[in-house]
Amino acid sequence: MPMQYVNRRRFLQLGIASGAAGLTAAYLPRGARAAASPPPDGAGSAVPSSVGVPPSDRCLVVIEMDGGHDGMSMAPPRGATYGRYHDLRSRIALPEASTLQLTPDVGLHPALAKLHTRYLTGAGFGVLAGVGIVAPDLSHFEMLRRWWAGDLSSTALTATGFLGRLCDAVATRDGTVDAAATGVSLGYGPTPALVSMAASTLSVNPYDSGGFPVFWDTDMDTVWKSAWKTMCESTDPKATVPFRSARHGAAYAMLFSDGVMAGLAPDSGTYPTDGDLGYQLSLAARLIAANQGVRVVHVPFYGDFDTHNNHVERHAAMMTMLDNALDAFLADLEVRGLADKVLVATTSEFGRRVPDNDSNGLDHGAASFTLFAGTPAANGVFGQYPAFATDSDLDPDGNLVATVGMWELYATLASWMGIPGADLGLGSAVAVPGVLAG
Amino acid sequence: MTTTYTKALVAHVLRRTTFGPLPGQVNTWAAKGVAATISHVLAAPALPVTDWATMAAVDDGSDLPVRWWLKRMANPAAGLHEKMTFFWHGHLTTGHDKVYRWKCEIPQHVLIRRYALGNVRTLVQKLTVDPAMLLYLDGSWSVADTPNENYARELMELFCLGRGTAASPNYHQADVEAGAKALAGYGVDWDTGIATFYPDNALPLDQTVRFLGHDVRTAAQAVDAVLGHKAAAPWIAGRMWRYFVGTEPSSAKRAALAKLLIANKWVVKPVVTAILHDPLFLTSRMNRPRQPIEWVTAAMAALGLTDAAHPDLRMETLWTLGQLPFYPPNVAGWSWGLRWLGPGVTLAKAAFEVEAPALTSVANAADPVAAALARCSLFEVSATTRAAMKKVMTSPALAGSANKGRRAQVLLALAVGSPEFALA
Numbered sequence: 036m037p038m039q040y041v042n043r044r045r046f047l048q049l050g051i052a053s054g055a056a057g058l059t060a061a062y063l064p065r066g067a068r069a070a071a072s073p074p075p076d077g078a079g080s081a082v083p084s085s086v087g088v089p090p091s092d093r094c095l096v097v098i099e100m101d102g103g104h105d106g107m108s109m110a111p112p113r114g115a116t117y118g119r120y121h122d123l124r125s126r127i128a129l130p131e132a133s134t135l136q137l138t139p140d141v142g143l144h145p146a147l148a149k150l151h152t153r154y155l156t157g158a159g160f161g162v163l164a165g166v167g168i169v170a171p172d173l174s175h176f177e178m179l180r181r182w183w184a185g186d187l188s189s190t191a192l193t194a195t196g197f198l199g200r201l202c203d204a205v206a207t208r209d210g211t212v213d214a215a216a217t218g219v220s221l222g223y224g225p226t227p228a229l230v231s232m233a234a235s236t237l238s239v240n241p242y243d244s245g246g247f248p249v250f251w252d253t254d255m256d257t258v259w260k261s262a263w264k265t266m267c268e269s270t271d272p273k274a275t276v277p278f279r280s281a282r283h284g285a286a287y288a289m290l291f292s293d294g295v296m297a298g299l300a301p302d303s304g305t306y307p308t309d310g311d312l313g314y315q316l317s318l319a320a321r322l323i324a325a326n327q328g329v330r331v332v333h334v335p336f337y338g339d340f341d342t343h344n345n346h347v348e349r350h351a352a353m354m355t356m357l358d359n360a361l362d363a364f365l366a367d368l369e370v371r372g373l374a375d376k377v378l379v380a381t382t383s384e385f386g387r388r389v390p391d392n393d394s395n396g397l398d399h400g401a402a403s404f405t406l407f408a409g410t411p412a413a414n415g416v417f418g419q420y421p422a423f424a425t426d427s428d429l430d431p432d433g434n435l436v437a438t439v440g441m442w443e444l445y446a447t448l449a450s451w452m453g454i455p456g457a458d459l460g461l462g463s464a465v466a467v468p469g470v471l472a473g
Numbered sequence: 474m475t476t477t478y479t480k481a482l483v484a485h486v487l488r489r490t491t492f493g494p495l496p497g498q499v500n501t502w503a504a505k506g507v508a509a510t511i512s513h514v515l516a517a518p519a520l521p522v523t524d525w526a527t528m529a530a531v532d533d534g535s536d537l538p539v540r541w542w543l544k545r546m547a548n549p550a551a552g553l554h555e556k557m558t559f560f561w562h563g564h565l566t567t568g569h570d571k572v573y574r575w576k577c578e579i580p581q582h583v584l585i586r587r588y589a590l591g592n593v594r595t596l597v598q599k600l601t602v603d604p605a606m607l608l609y610l611d612g613s614w615s616v617a618d619t620p621n622e623n624y625a626r627e628l629m630e631l632f633c634l635g636r637g638t639a640a641s642p643n644y645h646q647a648d649v650e651a652g653a654k655a656l657a658g659y660g661v662d663w664d665t666g667i668a669t670f671y672p673d674n675a676l677p678l679d680q681t682v683r684f685l686g687h688d689v690r691t692a693a694q695a696v697d698a699v700l701g702h703k704a705a706a707p708w709i710a711g712r713m714w715r716y717f718v719g720t721e722p723s724s725a726k727r728a729a730l731a732k733l734l735i736a737n738k739w740v741v742k743p744v745v746t747a748i749l750h751d752p753l754f755l756t757s758r759m760n761r762p763r764q765p766i767e768w769v770t771a772a773m774a775a776l777g778l779t780d781a782a783h784p785d786l787r788m789e790t791l792w793t794l795g796q797l798p799f800y801p802p803n804v805a806g807w808s809w810g811l812r813w814l815g816p817g818v819t820l821a822k823a824a825f826e827v828e829a830p831a832l833t834s835v836a837n838a839a840d841p842v843a844a845a846l847a848r849c850s851l852f853e854v855s856a857t858t859r860a861a862m863k864k865v866m867t868s869p870a871l872a873g874s875a876n877k878g879r880r881a882q883v884l885l886a887l888a889v890g891s892p893e894f895a896l897a
Contacts, residue, residue, distance in 0.1 A: 174571060174611065175570075175571070176568070176570060176571045176803065177623070180803045194808070215816075216816070220817075227802060227803070230808075230812065235815075235816060236815075236817075237815060237816045237817030237820070238817040239817070239820075240793070247820065247823060248820070248823045248824040248826070248827045249827065250827050250882070250883070250886075252879060254870040254871055254879070255871065255879050255882060255883050257870060258864070258865055258868045258870055258871050258883055259827075259865075259883045259886060259887065261864060261868075262861040262862065262864045262865050262883065262887055263823075263861070263887065263890065265857065265860055265861035265864055266857060266858050266861035266862075266887060266890070266891060266892070267892070268857060269857065271855060271856070271857065274855070275759065275760060276811075277759065277760055277761060277762060277811065277814065277896050278759065278855075278892055278896065280762075280811045280814040281762070281814045281892035281895040281896060282857075282892050283814070284814040284815045284816050284818065284819045284895075285816075285819045285890070285892065287815075287816035287819075288816040288817075288819040288820045288823065290816075291816055291820075292820070
């Protein structure tokens with residue numbers, strides 16, 4: 036609700052003014068992980084308006100940073116541990132003074148200035164440190180598969196994706212399995228992440244906006260669409276399952292085109308136009324605003340995260356793109372009155388090697404960091420920053436050891452949507468404390 | 474005089490055994506009969522790949538090898554051999570996004586072509602120590618002391634055995650670990666793409682591991698142990714049955730095909746021949762989705778769209794549909810089943826359908842609906858689809874002879890977009 040949002044925002048600003056140091060309380064020192072996170076003064080004592088949003092109104096946007104995103108460069112150490120960080124990657128370390136302070140021990144990449152402002156104003160911005168898989172693999176392919184499926188060891192070969200299962204659970208609970216789409220991926224093809232069993236999920240090219248393709252000739256287009264509708268109306272109850280599925284798929288494609296895409300509000304015109312991410316997030320905002328059943332939006336960030344060489348420049352370009360596009364998205368949600376409904380989280384199949392290589396780059400690593408944004412996100416640095424003080428703190432390959440499991444992250448996302456992780460094949464994993472506001 | 478029913482059967486045979494039918498093929502073969510069509514595709518010679526070395530030398534960022542293979546699939550002379558080459562690619566998978574070495578993948582592709590209808594035992598033996606496979610499933614630089622388990626697991630789970638049931642698993646984690654030790658010792662040189670055996674990295678001569686009930690030391694012995702497992706022949710034969718018939722075989726059928734495979738010393742052609750002559754093969758029409766490669770290849774031909782005039786259409790459509798050769802989504806290959814009929818796939822197909830041209834053979838036909846359907850080799854068409862196409866003919870917006878070309882475009886787009894064309 037817009038009014039609640041304004042109230043909360045004012046309250047948070049007061050909170051920061053009265054106790055900014057409280058914001059750091061959510062960063063748990065080594066050894067304290069999984070203890071109930073004390074709510075930071077100010078930020079935590081506010082009752083976020085998102086808490087009042089019923090689960091049936093909540094939406095989730097997941098930005099997938101394929102390629103292996105270096106969390107340590109997104110949220111580098113400051114203070115006591117900075118020296119060791121600089122020693123390990125002297126050729127690519129960010130100067131301590133250049134990073135934007137989140138806590139005395141953790142900074143933010145200098146290119147994330149807009150998101151840092153959101154953090155400072157208590158608008159909902161958090162970093163979850165050390166997210167990964169306990170027994171990781173160094174292959175993109177293998178790890179993507181695990182992340183898409185939500186499969187820790189890649190042995191289950193489950194047919195569905197984690198986000199697909201989440202869509203199934205949400206649509207089933209909310210009685211919306213007939214929606215044209217519960218989950219949408221804004222990429223160039225179907226993603227294994229959204230493969231579902233009950234709910235409709237589909238992928239939409241962010242540039243063609245998912246509208247039903249057209250004949251340029253309007254007469255032809257009208258006739259074609261009318262005939263197409265006839266073609267997917269099944270009149271034969273004896274048709275085989277594949278036959279009915281083909282008609283069903285066609286009908287849903289049309290339903291999505293007519294029922295969702297055709298009614299979309301216009302682009303706000305406030306997004307960056309360099310790179311795909313602005314276009315993708317703009318469409319995400321419009322899809323959520325349409326309120327036609329889309330609850331989970333998967334955004335493949337077609338970025339340049341696999342920085343085996345020349346890490347500093349390449350990574351900074353990605354952070355700039357993320358800062359501009361995500362800030363525009365969050366602002367767009369506010370204008371559209373949707374800010375309380377939408378949680379944004381990032382994922383990556385793995386982080387990168389702690390020591391740099393001879394090419395001023397970073398090889399494949401293990402744990403990475405997740406960024407949370409939006410009103411439903413609490414302000415702070417959460418989880419436990421993976422240790423790197425000695426070589427034995429790292430894994431045998433020189434990588435950060437995960438302190439938060441993929442399943443705990445996924446359980447956190449599921450808990451935002453009001454779905455128990457156990458219902459989604461996440462075992463007994465529970466949400467990471469403190470990450471969600473309230 | 475060939476009947477529509479004969480044409481439907483011939484179209485079915487060509488859909489399942491080639492990437493067609495291409496326009497005209499059904500008429501040609503229907504005149505000779507269904508049995509002659511099956512004999513023809515079985516006997517069709519393998520397409521030559523004499524220029525493979527050129528492809529092995531292209532830059533790893535190039536998509537030329539993908540186009541090179543797609544061109545063979547679209548070749549009117551392609552028969553069962555071409556279809557089986559794609560089958561093995563989806564079953565004994567490797568992918569360019571991980572291997573990223575055409576100099577390894579193209580020779581592997583040639584290897585698969587060589588054995589596509591031949592000896593699967595030999596094929597698995599050779600693939601086990603093949604550079605592209607070693608890179609794809611992490612056998613490269615695996616050391617027996619601390620081996621990488623990836624290939625050992627997939628060799629059993631996906632390639633040769635299946636997991637079995639919870640009550641009776643086909644293998645255990647101990648087998649994965651033991652198999653990985655026997656398979657270790659190979660390393661692929663990143664620059665040359667050549668695989669070399671390094672004895673120091675392998676099990677020593679005086680040591681064996683217990684693997685699937687056998688004492689094995691080498692990769693070849695490990696593969697023999699896997700294929701000696703009672704589940705191996707039924708698994709592989711069952712996958713071929715599913716590819717051609719569209720369903721899982723009955724247990725009796727699976728056992729019979731497995732027996733045939735072993736009786737033929739693991740040569741697969743007699744098994745495929747038996748499948749194509751099984752009565753269920755001809756009656757199992759339109760019971761599975763056409764996979765995107767099957768759909769795009771047939772659709773481009775049906776619409777008369779050429780690569781020369783539309784240089785990227787084939788690649789782009791396959792990319793958006795999610796099935797590019799050399800790019801399987803994971804080691805399990807492309808998913809099987811109804812997901813290829815989902816709304817996202819339908820939208821991506823529709824973006825292709827609006828490219829339909831005004832073919833004069835349809836525009837000038839006495840019955841343009843029938844002509845468009847025949848052009849797409851559709852001879853068993855639902856009343857719903859016919860009614861939709863007839864709407865085009867009676868639409869006031871496109872009435873009159875001046876609009877016959879535009880009607881033909883819409884009819885062809887509908888025929889290719891029909892549920893019938895979406896099924897194999």
